[in-house]
Amino acid sequence: MSDDVAAKAHLLKDILSPPALVAIAKWYGKVDDVSSAQMAAINSKSMTLTCKIVGRSQKDVVITMKPKLASYKDAHDRLFEMKALAQEGLGQVKPPKIRSFRLQPTGIPDGIFIFTLFPYLMFSPPHGGSSLFVPAQLAQSYVDVKYIGMAFAAGVGWHALNTLYTWTLCWKHSIPFGASVAYTGMTMFTGFHTWVDLKKRIREARIEAAKKSQ
Known part of the structure; x- marks a missing residue:
């Protein structure tokens, strides 16, 4: 080849x-x-x-x-x-600065899944109530609520780790406070999708700056 x-x-x-x-x-x-x-x-x-x-x-x-x-x-x-x-x-230039927040929508379904579905399954009553609880009650009949809770905690923990990483990126690249809050908050909801897009923006800014300084 x-x-x-x-x-x-x-x-x-x-x-x-x-x-x-x-x-x-x-x-x-x-x-x-x-x-x-x-x-x-x-x-x-x-x-x-x-x-x-x-x-x-x-x-x-x-x-x-x-x-x-x-x-x-x-x-x-x-x-x-x-x-x-x-x-x-080598300390010759500083890392590129990102001044604004950019929404990356691809992770929104993940956030909805974790922060909507799991609480619904966990806190729906095991018997009776509205017909809206029937799917949750069916799921509870197959999976113990404590295991659903453990899966929810694991998902939240994973998103929290991703959020910490996003914050380090924001700090390193001097992203303004408001945009940093938006990036970290969105990462807590969507997970890695947000920081992946942020790193893409940083790379694009780095390449553009390098071209201009030739």
């Missing part, structure tokens, strides 16, 4: 500036005292940088791509992301 990235390597070799390649060599290649670097080769699995070391001769540094690059477009965006992450790690 052909390697789309290797086939278009000539288009990728010059998209990053020499200082960006130096930062990548230092951060990902763990090579100190790099005075200059250029991309010698790239394919879906790795990138080779030819680096000039201060007071020494040139050295080839191979950086493994994890995960593998899927296409030319993926390689293009990943290189800019690597530039940004390397420069952040």
Whole structure:
């Protein structure tokens, strides 16, 4: 099978500036005292940088791509992301800032399922009452309420852990208080769907900033 990235390597070799390649060599290649670097080769699995070391001769540094690059477009965006992450790690630039909240609706059904269905099953009376309780009573006849409660607690706990992770993302990327509250609150309801979208926004902002600073 052909390697789309290797086939278009000539288009990728010059998209990053020499200082960006130096930062990548230092951060990902763990090579100190790099005075200059250029991309010698790239394919879906790795990138080779030819680096000039201060007071020494040139050295080839191979950086493994994890995960593998899927296409030319993926390689293009990943290189800019690597530039940004390397420069952040070396203290040359700050992480991108997200200023607003964006609703990710894909997790809303999960939230409705956990915070509506489980309480309905748990707190419906075991006998009698409105016909609205019949489905819950049927479920209770097959599954003990305490196990339903345990499943509910596990779901809430998992969402709470996701909420904590979302808060760390908000803190790291200086998201304003109101948007941070919205992100953490929505994560508590929808789970991982919200922080996955937030990380996507952060990645997009990081790539855009890296392109503009070329």
